[in-house]
Amino acid sequence: MAYRRTDNVAARLADNRRAILNAARDLVAEGGFAAAQMTEVARKAGVATGTLYRYFPSKEELCRQVFREVSAREMNVLAGIAAGKETATARLNEVLRTFAGRAVRGRRLAYALLAEPVDVGLAEERARFRRMHGEIFSGILSDGVAAGEFPPLDVRIAAACIAGAIPTALIGPLAPESHELEEKGDSVIEEIVRFCLAGVEGAGAKKKMSEQRRSA
Amino acid sequence: MAYRRTDNVAARLADNRRAILNAARDLVAEGGFAAAQMTEVARKAGVATGTLYRYFPSKEELCRQVFREVSAREMNVLAGIAAGKETATARLNEVLRTFAGRAVRGRRLAYALLAEPVDVGLAEERARFRRMHGEIFSGILSDGVAAGEFPPLDVRIAAACIAGAIPTALIGPLAPESHELEEKGDSVIEEIVRFCLAGVEGAGAKKKMSEQRRSA
DNA sequence: ATTCGATGTGAACCGTGGTTCAGTATCTTG
DNA sequence: CAAGATACTGAACCACGGTTCACATCGAAT
Numbered sequence: 001m002a003y004r005r006t007d008n009v010a011a012r013l014a015d016n017r018r019a020i021l022n023a024a025r026d027l028v029a030e031g032g033f034a035a036a037q038m039t040e041v042a043r044k045a046g047v048a049t050g051t052l053y054r055y056f057p058s059k060e061e062l063c064r065q066v067f068r069e070v071s072a073r074e075m076n077v078l079a080g081i082a083a084g085k086e087t088a089t090a091r092l093n094e095v096l097r098t099f100a101g102r103a104v105r106g107r108r109l110a111y112a113l114l115a116e117p118v119d120v121g122l123a124e125e126r127a128r129f130r131r132m133h134g135e136i137f138s139g140i141l142s143d144g145v146a147a148g149e150f151p152p153l154d155v156r157i158a159a160a161c162i163a164g165a166i167p168t169a170l171i172g173p174l175a176p177e178s179h180e181l182e183e184k185g186d187s188v189i190e191e192i193v194r195f196c197l198a199g200v201e202g203a204g205a206k207k208k209m210s211e212q213r214r215s216a
Numbered sequence: 217m218a219y220r221r222t223d224n225v226a227a228r229l230a231d232n233r234r235a236i237l238n239a240a241r242d243l244v245a246e247g248g249f250a251a252a253q254m255t256e257v258a259r260k261a262g263v264a265t266g267t268l269y270r271y272f273p274s275k276e277e278l279c280r281q282v283f284r285e286v287s288a289r290e291m292n293v294l295a296g297i298a299a300g301k302e303t304a305t306a307r308l309n310e311v312l313r314t315f316a317g318r319a320v321r322g323r324r325l326a327y328a329l330l331a332e333p334v335d336v337g338l339a340e341e342r343a344r345f346r347r348m349h350g351e352i353f354s355g356i357l358s359d360g361v362a363a364g365e366f367p368p369l370d371v372r373i374a375a376a377c378i379a380g381a382i383p384t385a386l387i388g389p390l391a392p393e394s395h396e397l398e399e400k401g402d403s404v405i406e407e408i409v410r411f412c413l414a415g416v417e418g419a420g421a422k423k424k425m426s427e428q429r430r431s432a
Numbered sequence: 433a434t435t436c437g438a439t440g441t442g443a444a445c446c447g448t449g450g451t452t453c454a455g456t457a458t459c460t461t462g
Numbered sequence: 463c464a465a466g467a468t469a470c471t472g473a474a475c476c477a478c479g480g481t482t483c484a485c486a487t488c489g490a491a492t
Contacts, residue, residue, distance in 0.1 A: 004460070005468085013469085038450060048471040050452075059450060117333030127389035134390045156392070157385055157407045164384020165377035165415075173343035174350045174376035191373045195415040199381075202414025220490065221438085229439085254480060264441040266482075275480060 017055050019045045024066045032112040033063055033122060060121040067125040071113055074102065075132050082136045088144030089197075095140065096166065096196055099133075100189040103170050104181055114167045134159045141200065150200055162196045233271050235261045240282045248328040249279055249338060276337040283341040287329055290318065291348050298352045304360030305413075311356060312382065312412055315349075316405040319386045320397055330383045350375045357416065366416055378412045 005013075023045035027036045038059055042049040056062040081095045103110040113129065137159035144150035168174055169192050175181070176188055239261035243252045254275055258265040272278040297311045319326040329345065353375035360366035384390055385408045391397070392404060 006460070009459070009468085016469095042472095049450090050472065051470055053451070054469065117335070117339070119333070123333070130389045153411075154404075154407045157404060158411055160385035160390035161381035161408060161411045163390055164380040164382070166380070168380020168384075169373055169376035173346045174379055176372070188370075188373060191370045192377060195369075195374055195377045198418025199411040199415035202410075202418040222490070225438085225489070232439095258442095265480090266442065267440055269481070270439065 020055055028112050029109050032116045033118050063122055064125050071129045078136050082140055088140050088149050092140045096193045100166050104185045111171050115171050133163045137162050236271055244328050245325050248332045249334050279338055280341050287345045294352050298356055304356050304365050308356045312409045316382050320401045327387050331387050349379045353378050374416055
């Protein structure tokens with residue numbers, strides 16, 4: 001008679017899968033995707049390298065899965081705030097603060113998700129992730145424009161500016177030193193958020209000015 | 217008697233060196249640093265792969281040299297504007313416009329310099345490049361603050377925000393489609409510049425507000 | 433013309449790290 | 463418990479692209 005996968009086995013398989021994903025996730029959180037080598041993942045998960053390929057067709061797929069899980073958590077946090085009932089200004093404020101705050105606290109992870117050099121497969125996932133950021137920001141922005149809280153502005157572009165400004169100011173060569181972020185990270189975040197909000201709120205005034213100039 | 221390198225030969229060597237660098241540069245401009253494989257560079261330069269190693273100790277060194285030459289050109293353009301005698305506002309405006317404009321026109325190159333995944337050696341060069349951007353921006357900003365054109369602000373952070381916003385809004389997953397940039401690139405640039413200027417000019421007002429709030 | 437160092441050549445080499453697969457252990461069914 | 467299927471193992475394999483090196487060629491000095 002045909003072989004049937006027993007509940008017990010199914011559970012073990014699921015456990016293994018989780019163990020592998022967790023091992024990979026931990027390695028990524030520590031040393032970025034560069035540190036997630038198949039041999040290492042296997043070792044950390046307590047299985048043989050060959051076993052990895054019973055659960056994932058390739059390293060790329062495994063890494064994508066990890067990326068999706070980790071980034072989904074981040075997105076959910078932001079999406080929750082964005083969906084709130086407060087004014088657009090308040091939601092934008094909180095979303096920016098949260099985004100920046102989490103990036104500072106989980107710097108290594110933020111680096112892996114946003115800035116680390118990765119190959120095409122992961123770059124695709126990252127693109128999706130960033131586009132979702134864009135959508136969250138631009139959603140709030142168009143709410144704000146509709147409500148008259150913000151001056152009319154190209155929400156796509158403003159969202160992209162925000163999505164670029166925050167990571168650059170917190171991660172990478174233009175960011176403050178790590179220890180500096182440690183002690184006065186909050187004021188740094190404060191300043192970044194301020195810049196972005198001003199960019200949004202001032203944009204319309206500017207725009208009107210240039211329109212006036214143009215139509216004069 | 218000792219062998220002496222004749223002028224003729226020296227010239228040929230220099231020519232070869234240039235040919236190699238140009239070949240590499242062209243490949244990078246077309247397909248990023250990923251496309252600059254030693255075999256390809258050699259083919260395009262019209263020499264054997266082994267010859268490359270008579271002129272450069274390693275691929276990394278060759279690529280660094282290319283990066284330096286290309287990025288130096290960009291920096292010089294910006295530095296020239298930054299050093300001008302106009303008001304900080306005017307210079308900031310022009311620097312941003314120029315930066316964005318060149319990024320749009322030379323999208324592939326901009327991608328290679330700013331966003332393409334590269335390995336550690338080049339990442340170092342890129343870090344230098346981006347820090348120079350930061351310095352140019354923050355230089356103008358502190359001029360503006362000193363002159364009272366801009367409200368008091370943390371110029372480092374504002375500079376980082378600008379340096380992040382512009383490329384993100386023009387290159388990568390959050391940027392408009394390429395054809396879109398083709399037709400209405402100028403208005404996109406306009407909007408980005410506006411956002412950044414507003415971020416700078418509005419920052420102080422905000423800051424004062426929060427200071428008031430804090431001291432209240 | 434000859435000699436010898438400098439320069440050029442490109443096929444072979446090698447390190448890295450993902451992937452495979454023949455062999456073994458474990459599980460399910462009758 | 464035997465038999466067949468599934469799951470696990472890890473050493474060997476392979477692709478890729480940078481690097482080397484034994485050999486050929488060229489140019490300078492005598």
